[in-house]
Amino acid sequence: MRTPLYDRHVALNAKIVDFHGWDMPLYYSGIINEHMAVRENFGYFDVSHMGDVIVEGKDSGRFLDHLLPTQVSRLEAGKAAYTAFLDESGNIIDDTIVYRLSADKFFFVPNASTTGEIVKWASSHSDGLDVTLRNVSSEIACIALQGPGATIAAQKIGIREPEPFTFYSQESGDRNSITGNREIIVSGTGYTGEKGMELIVPASEAEKYWIKLEGLTRELGGQPCGLGSRDTLRMEKGMLLSGTDFDHNRTPFEASVGFIVNEEHEFIGKESLLKSKSSRNEIFRGFKVDGKAIPRSGFPLMAGGKRIGTVTSGSISPVLKIPIALGFLDKSYSKEGTAVKVRIRSEEYPATVSKPRIIR
Amino acid sequence: MSKVPDNLLYSKTHEWFVLEGNLVKVGITDYAQHQLTDVVYVEYPKVGSAVKAGGVLLTIESVKSAEDVFSPVDGTVSSVNNDLDSAPEKLNSDPYGNWLVKLKPASGSPTKGLSAVEYRKHIGE
Numbered sequence: 485m486r487t488p489l490y491d492r493h494v495a496l497n498a499k500i501v502d503f504h505g506w507d508m509p510l511y512y513s514g515i516i517n518e519h520m521a522v523r524e525n526f527g528y529f530d531v532s533h534m535g536d537v538i539v540e541g542k543d544s545g546r547f548l549d550h551l552l553p554t555q556v557s558r559l560e561a562g563k564a565a566y567t568a569f570l571d572e573s574g575n576i577i578d579d580t581i582v583y584r585l586s587a588d589k590f591f592f593v594p595n596a597s598t599t600g601e602i603v604k605w606a607s608s609h610s611d612g613l614d615v616t617l618r619n620v621s622s623e624i625a626c627i628a629l630q631g632p633g634a635t636i637a638a639q640k641i642g643i644r645e646p647e648p649f650t651f652y653s654q655e656s657g658d659r660n661s662i663t664g665n666r667e668i669i670v671s672g673t674g675y676t677g678e679k680g681m682e683l684i685v686p687a688s689e690a691e692k693y694w695i696k697l698e699g700l701t702r703e704l705g706g707q708p709c710g711l712g713s714r715d716t717l718r719m720e721k722g723m724l725l726s727g728t729d730f731d732h733n734r735t736p737f738e739a740s741v742g743f744i745v746n747e748e749h750e751f752i753g754k755e756s757l758l759k760s761k762s763s764r765n766e767i768f769r770g771f772k773v774d775g776k777a778i779p780r781s782g783f784p785l786m787a788g789g790k791r792i793g794t795v796t797s798g799s800i801s802p803v804l805k806i807p808i809a810l811g812f813l814d815k816s817y818s819k820e821g822t823a824v825k826v827r828i829r830s831e832e833y834p835a836t837v838s839k840p841r842i843i844r
Numbered sequence: 845m846s847k848v849p850d851n852l853l854y855s856k857t858h859e860w861f862v863l864e865g866n867l868v869k870v871g872i873t874d875y876a877q878h879q880l881t882d883v884v885y886v887e888y889p890k891v892g893s894a895v896k897a898g899g900v901l902l903t904i905e906s907v908k909s910a911e912d913v914f915s916p917v918d919g920t921v922s923s924v925n926n927d928l929d930s931a932p933e934k935l936n937s938d939p940y941g942n943w944l945v946k947l948k949p950a951s952g953s954p955t956k957g958l959s960a961v962e963y964r965k966h967i968g969e
Contacts, residue, residue, distance in 0.1 A: 499878060514936070515907045516882045712881055712908060776885040778905045799907055800884045829903075 487532035488625045488690040492698070496708055504597035506533040508711050515712035519802040522676050522717055526631035526706035528697045529714055531675075531682070532690060535599030536624040537606070538662060539590045541615035548582065548590060551606055551752060553736060553745040559584040564649045564673060567744045569594075569602055574735045574757030578602050578726050581673055583651060591662050593626075595726040609752070620661040625690030629697065630680035630709075630717075637706055638681060641696045645681055646672035658686040668693075675714060677721030677841070716799050719810060722770050722840025728781060729768065729796040729810060737761055738812065740768040740840050766793060766812040770842040771835040773798075773807040777828040779835075785813050786825040786832055792817050795826060801842065808842050809835070846875040848964050849940055853916070853957030856966055860940065861916045863955050868917055868947045870901065874939050875967045880906040883935040886944065888924040895919060895947065902944060904935070913944065918953040922946045 485506050493500060498509035509530065511518060521527045539548060545557030554567035561584050568579040578598040583591050594602040603619050610617065629638060635645045646652055651671035653663055660667050662684065669684035683693055700706060715725070724730060724739055735757050736745050745757070773779055779798035784791050793813025801808040809826060817824055822837040852860040858876035862869050877883065885905040895901055895915040902913050902924075923946045928934060934942045949955060958966060 499881075510908075511881060514882050516933075716907060776905070777887060778884065778910065780910065 485533070487530055488687045489530040489532060489694050492691060492694050493530065496698075498708075498710060501711070503533065503711055506596060508533060509708075511710040511712045512708050515710070515716060516802045518707050518709040518713035519716050521705075521707035522631040522678055522709060522713065523803060524632070525704070526629060526633035526637045526680070527709035527713065528694070528706065529628040529630070529709045530625075530694070531628050532625035532687070533596040534626060535594040535596065535602070535619065535621045536626075536662060536684070537592050537594065537599070537603055538618040538620060539592070539606075539615060540588060540618070541613070542588055543613040543615045544588050544590055547610060547613050547615045549749055549751065551609060552582070553751050553754070553757070554582070555746045555749045556582045556584065556590065561586050562650055562652060564651055564671060566649075568736060568741070569605065570736070570751070570753035570757065571732065572753055572756065574753040574760055575732050576730045576734055576736060576739060577605065577732060579724060579741075583671070585663065597727055623661040623687055625685050625687045627683045627685065627690065627693055627697070628674050628676075628680065629683065630674045630676040630678045631706065632679055633704065633706060634678070634680040637697070637700050637704060640700055640703070641693070643670055643681070643683070645679070646670055648672045656685065656689060657692070658688045660684075660686050675723060676717040677723065678717075716802060719797050719799055719808060720801050720803060720843045722810060722842060724768070725797060734768075734812070735760055735764060738764050738766055738768060765815055767815050767818045768810065768812055768840055769818055770838040770840045771795075771809040771811065771824070771826065772804070772838060772842065773809060773826055774834040776807065777831070777833060778807045779809040779826045779828055783809075784827045785811060785835070786827055787817055792824065803843055810840060813837070845969055846873065846878065846967060847940070848873070848875075848960045848969075850960045852940070852960065853955065854960070854963035854966075855914065855916050855957055857914045859913055859916060861955070861957060864946075866948065867922055868919070868949055868955055869943045870913070870916060870945050870947060871943045872904070872913060872935065872939055873963070875969075877936045877939045880904060880911060880936075881908045882906055883932045885932055886928050886935070888945065889921050891921050891923060893921050895921060897953065915947065916957055917947055917949045917955060919947045919949040922948045
């Protein structure tokens with residue numbers, strides 16, 4: 485599959501890779517260069533492969549409250565929340581952002597690889613409710629504009645930066661399937677840990693906005709960014725990657741996102757989730773690693789010759805210029821500053837435990 | 845389009861090599877560096893260690909992955925390019941100007957490989 489921006493990626497000489505069936509740019513100029521552009525100035529990403537699902541009807545709030553550990557019926561219109569779909573065991577199926585459009589209408593953005601599964605899962609819990617689900621992923625494109633320079637870049641193309649986790653609509657040329665009007669949605673969200681926004685636009689208008697951003701690169705120096713830097717940026721900030729850091733096997737408490745759980749309402753997986761609080765002994769953390777070898781997914785975390793956990797993501801931190809990792813380890817080693825080791829091929833390298841957010 | 849200089853030999857696993865005096869100089873191709881993404885570390889073998897043609901010679905760590913580099917000949921490691929320790933990104937910017945190791949081929953070990961034309965065909969360019 486290809487996003488509406490595929491031709492731009494080719495024109496910009498991107499290295500294209502297959503990402504869960506999507507031909508996506510891995511990098512244009514280089515992963516580290518693009519990473520630093522986002523930390524120091526701004527970068528823009530094609531994230532049109534992600535899903536867009538509308539939930540509409542009188543029971544929408546009730547329906548989503550049942551599906552999610554977060555009580556999204558309490559969101560005001562124009563606000564968004566990070567949350568996750570849990571299975572009956574309390575394990576995360578996929579993480580997502582839910583947006584409230586009006587009293588009876590929401591939409592959410594699942595990951596590209598899980599959109600089909602989530603739509604099926606959600607539909608299977610809608611019996612007897614006044615609620616309609618519509619997967620409009622193919623009609624919508626999304627461009628993430630991220631970095632300390634994103635505010636000025638957005639201004640230059642006539643877009644005001646929203647507050648974090650709020651969104652607004654702005655008139656544009658074509659009909660947006662999510663709102664039903666000729667407009668784009670500007671959302672104060674992202675996956676880089678920087679200021680910035682995501683432009684949720686009709687597929688037919690994606691190129692227009694992207695080309696405006698390419699123009700800003702010449703004027704202000706920001707960069708088009710691929711999935712490579714998207715991954716290293718989220719890693720430095722300890723943000724989970726669906727299917728990599730968790731894959732139907734971790735609860736929100738284990739994954740260090742317990743803040744999404746609101747225990748005052750009923751939701752799928754609640755009972756198992758609360759029970760497992762004491763039995764699940766691992767927790768998600770970040771690691772700063774000595775030496776130059778890079779920890780990768782699946783590598784063992786060790787202490788005193790004993791295995792205490794597993795790396796789920798690893799790379800070099802372009803900001804710190806050291807190897808970093810994210811992973812799950814025995815809670816008794818989870819305190820910030822604890823010395824552990826990570827086994828990379830045949831050698832063990834010293835590592836220091838940090839909060840998942842490795843850089844501030 | 846990857847750069848493939850005419851004066852070198854190539855392997856299907858994307859190494860370039862060339863006989864210089866009695867040593868074989870080995871590096872990675874432009875195609876390989878493009879696939880790897882930004883190189884951040886080269887894990888060298890010990891000087892003096894024995895290698896087999898087609899066996900693992902060293903490991904290159906990039907932002908995205910760790911990839912093995914294979915030896916084009918039987919022999920021993922004569923020297924490694926420590927210039928790359930402080931600037932591994934030079935493998936991305938100039939893969940043919942920055943060799944990785946020099947090998948002393950075992951006596952009788954042939955220095956055979958793909959020509960530039962054959963390698964271009966192999967990578968489909």
